[in-house]
Amino acid sequence: MTRIGGTWQNWARSASVRPLRVERPRTPEGVQRAVIAAAAHGLPIKAVGAGHSFTGIAIAPGVLLELDDMQGLVSADSASGRVTLLAGTRLHRIPALLAPYGLAMENLGDIDRQSISGAISTGTHGTGAGFGGLAAQVVGVTLVTAAGEFLRIDETRNSEMLPAVALGLGALGILVEVTLQCVPAFVMHAIDEPVPLEEVLTTLPERVAEHDHFEFYWFPHTDVALTKCQSRLPESTKRRPLPVAGRWIDETLLSNGVYRAVCASGRLAPAITPPFSRLAVKLTGDREYTDHSHRVLTQHRNVRFREMEYALPAENVEPAFRAVQELIAQRGWRIEFPIEVRFAAEDDRWLSTAHGRASGYIAVHRYWRADPTVYFEAVEQIMLAYGGRPHWGKLHTLDAERLRERYPRFDDFLALRDRLDPERRFANRYLERVLGA
Numbered sequence: 001m002t003r004i005g006g007t008w009q010n011w012a013r014s015a016s017v018r019p020l021r022v023e024r025p026r027t028p029e030g031v032q033r034a035v036i037a038a039a040a041h042g043l044p045i046k047a048v049g050a051g052h053s054f055t056g057i058a059i060a061p062g063v064l065l066e067l068d069d070m071q072g073l074v075s076a077d078s079a080s081g082r083v084t085l086l087a088g089t090r091l092h093r094i095p096a097l098l099a100p101y102g103l104a105m106e107n108l109g110d111i112d113r114q115s116i117s118g119a120i121s122t123g124t125h126g127t128g129a130g131f132g133g134l135a136a137q138v139v140g141v142t143l144v145t146a147a148g149e150f151l152r153i154d155e156t157r158n159s160e161m162l163p164a165v166a167l168g169l170g171a172l173g174i175l176v177e178v179t180l181q182c183v184p185a186f187v188m189h190a191i192d193e194p195v196p197l198e199e200v201l202t203t204l205p206e207r208v209a210e211h212d213h214f215e216f217y218w219f220p221h222t223d224v225a226l227t228k229c230q231s232r233l234p235e236s237t238k239r240r241p242l243p244v245a246g247r248w249i250d251e252t253l254l255s256n257g258v259y260r261a262v263c264a265s266g267r268l269a270p271a272i273t274p275p276f277s278r279l280a281v282k283l284t285g286d287r288e289y290t291d292h293s294h295r296v297l298t299q300h301r302n303v304r305f306r307e308m309e310y311a312l313p314a315e316n317v318e319p320a321f322r323a324v325q326e327l328i329a330q331r332g333w334r335i336e337f338p339i340e341v342r343f344a345a346e347d348d349r350w351l352s353t354a355h356g357r358a359s360g361y362i363a364v365h366r367y368w369r370a371d372p373t374v375y376f377e378a379v380e381q382i383m384l385a386y387g388g389r390p391h392w393g394k395l396h397t398l399d400a401e402r403l404r405e406r407y408p409r410f411d412d413f414l415a416l417r418d419r420l421d422p423e424r425r426f427a428n429r430y431l432e433r434v435l436g437a
Helices: 028-040 091-101 116-122 159-165 197-202 204-210 244-268 270-283 293-297 314-331 373-385 400-404 410-420 429-435
Strands: 002-004 007-009 021-023 045-048 063-066 073-077 082-086 138-144 150-154 174-181 186-196 213-218 224-234 287-292 305-313 339-344 359-367
Touching (some): 028 045, 028 138, 028 174, 073 091, 082 091, 091 293, 116 174, 150 159, 197 204, 197 314, 224 293, 287 293, 314 359, 314 373, 359 373, 400 429, 410 429
Parallel strands (some): 021 063, 045 063
Antiparallel strands (some): 002 007, 073 082, 138 150, 138 174, 213 339
C-alpha cells in the first residue's frame, strides 16, 4: 500500500482512491470514535491493511482508516494455543510474536506482507489438503459495528456470527482484534524440484495426499512443473536452512531482479518470453532444506503483478488446468508469469472459497504493466465451467447474482449484513457489485 499525496494505491496499482479524510487510529477506541464521527457526517468508512488485494475491496472514498499503528499482541496462552492480535498486525511480524510462547500459525499463504485482518477478510489461504485458509484459524474477533459499538464474537458470545465475520469482506464492521487458534511451533522439510508436467498432472491426487503441503508452478511454453513438497516436523528437528548466499541468488537475484527485467522487456519483445521461461525452470526450483514453518511456507515477491485465482472442487483441478494449457496454445499468447496450483481443506466459513468442499486453486498472473483483461476473462470462463469461486481479493468479473449460486450461505451473509450495517456505512463499489447494494 502506498499513498502519494492524498491518493491511496494498492500494491498492484490496480486500484486507487482519493479519500475525503484519512485517519490513523492507535487503539480500538480510536476506531470506534472514527466510525461514530463518520456516521455523524454521513460518510462511508473503511479500514485498509497492506493493500495487497488486487480488487477494489479496500477502496475507501469517504474516510480511510489506516491500521498501521494497530499492531502487536493483545494476549497469548501457550496452553490453549489461543492468541489475540491487533487487527493491523502484519503477518510477517507474527512468528516473532508467537515464538516466546512456543506457537505458530497452522498455515500461511505464500506472501506475508498483509495485515491479519485483511488476510482473513479476503480469504487468503496457503496450500495443503489437510489445512484450511487463514480465516479457518479464527476463533474470535472484536469488531466495531456501524452503530459504533464493540461486538465480541467467539465460541461463547454471538457464536452464530463467527462463520460470517471470520471472512467478512470488510462488509460487517471494522475488525480491531483477531483471535487465532495456533499450534505448537514446528519446522518443515521442503523439497523443490522440477518434474515433467504430464507426470505431475497424471499423479496429482496422489501427490496432494502424500505430502502435508503440495503445490506446483507451470511456466507456459515449457513442459516442466516446478513442484514444492513440504512435510511438517517437530520443532526439535535439526534445521538445515538454505545457505544465505544461495537463497539470495535464487529468490532475490533470479526470481525477482532478473525476472523483473525480463517481464519489462517481454512487453516490448514478446518473443523472448518462451525461451526465458524454459531457462527459468532450469535455474530455479531445485533445492532441499529444513527450516522454521514460516520461512518455508512464505516467499518474497518483489516483481509487481496482477492476479486472478479461482477455487475449484479438488477433482476438477486437473481438467481445468489442461483447458487453460490448451487455451494459451490456441491463442498463441506469450505469458510471462507462471500458473500456480494449490490445495486446501474444506471449511465452514460462509464466504470461503473452500466452503463445504475440498478445493484446489488455479492462479494466473500478468506483469503489472501488461493488460491482463483478455487473458483473465478467457481463463475465468474455464474456471466457471468447472465450478469455480473467485478469490475475493483477486481480479474477477462476477457480481452478486452469479456469486449467490456458488455460495450456499450467501443470503445468510446478506441478512447479517442488513442487521449489522443497514445503512451500508462500510460499503464501496466493489462490495456493491459482489454483494448487491
